[in-house]
Amino acid sequence: MSSETKIPDATIERVALYLRPLEKLMEKRNQVVSSEKLAEMCKVNPAQVRKDLSFFGGFGVRGVGYEVHDLLIEIKKILASDREWRLGIVGLDDMGMALLYHKNFLKRGYKFVAAFDSDPQKVGKKLPIGLVVQPVTKIKQLVKDLDIEIGVITTSPSRAQDIADIYFEAGILAILNFSPIQLRTPECCLVQNVDFTLNLDHLAYKLSQ
Amino acid sequence: MSSETKIPDATIERVALYLRPLEKLMEKRNQVVSSEKLAEMCKVNPAQVRKDLSFFGGFGVRGVGYEVHDLLIEIKKILASDREWRLGIVGLDDMGMALLYHKNFLKRGYKFVAAFDSDPQKVGKKLPIGLVVQPVTKIKQLVKDLDIEIGVITTSPSRAQDIADIYFEAGILAILNFSPIQLRTPECCLVQNVDFTLNLDHLAYKLSQ
DNA sequence: GTCAGATTGTGAATTATTGCACATAAAAGG
């Protein structure tokens, strides 16, 4: 299928989802996987898997399935996850620290290259991952100097918009926002919000049905 | 609209999203809000807001808008978020701790009533929120004794399935899984997975476009 | 070399979601 076709957001989301099972299959030394198997592992429909993948080209072999290794590489290429992405983070309370130490990020090429906090007590402290805590006043400069592409926000909601504005001004490309507010953002900057409470709300709703 | 109509999942997700802006409007002492304003705050379409809300009944007043306070109450009722939900958590590394200390949960009625870890070093320690760390061997008993309804999993992926199985056996109603694996689950138990890497993958994809 | 079995890729049918557009109703002003 041509790369000109508009690819549904939902497809992108699922394609990213396929990575984990594929990594697991790699570990288990499975050379090949069928759409049926992969679908089962992700709890989706096999036709969906095939259609999703066919948006990006025919990676499979009829009668056989998909080469696990090749598919993994292809999907990473599709997602631009086949390279390192440089992250900064602002707000080093519990959640910020948990993200900094989270090993899955680095495994997938998401690398924290700077960590900021407004608390003078924290500034200057050396973190186990080798970074030194920087004051928020340095965000603008360091985003540029260190080529930070994605900015993570784990501050309190009251500070989140100010931090976002500094990120924007510094020319950041995207923001991953853990603060429970809707950020006002310029067109050019992508934002993804993360809010676990929404997951719990959804569970609560379904449980009450 | 009748409560018999099948309500789209997407609607539930959005309705939960409306809570934060409404809380903000409450703080700002706004009595009334229009679908247009609310839509703008959530970056959705005004007609969507009206349709979403109309699934549950006509909460608005034509020519006026929606009473902020009443709508907040109604949505909480809809989501069954108008009461306390009792949570347990297994895996008290950084992420587990960050969730335990996360104030937003409690504000919304999600209350951790037990915390478990398999590390004997951690078991018995008193946590600032007033809980004592329990060994994983006690999960089954305490889920029953303390009426734990939702089980959070923040263990390493290698342990996540075992912990889930213990939760299921104890009769837990739902699971919030932060471990990057797809859990095998009985029909009766709801699962929501949380994986930030997927958010980053999505950003990476869009940035590469 | 042919046939049986397996599994992809995709057009078409189905199902779900979104958003327009307008009838409806409340409020405010004169």
Add this chain to the structure above:
DNA sequence: CCTTTTATGTGCAATAATTCACAATCTGAC
């Protein structure tokens, strides 16, 4: 009390996403 303004609730059309179903094609066995 009538008119204007505002903003909801909703039928319907348009759009989008999912799933079916089957032709295409590869593998391996005999």
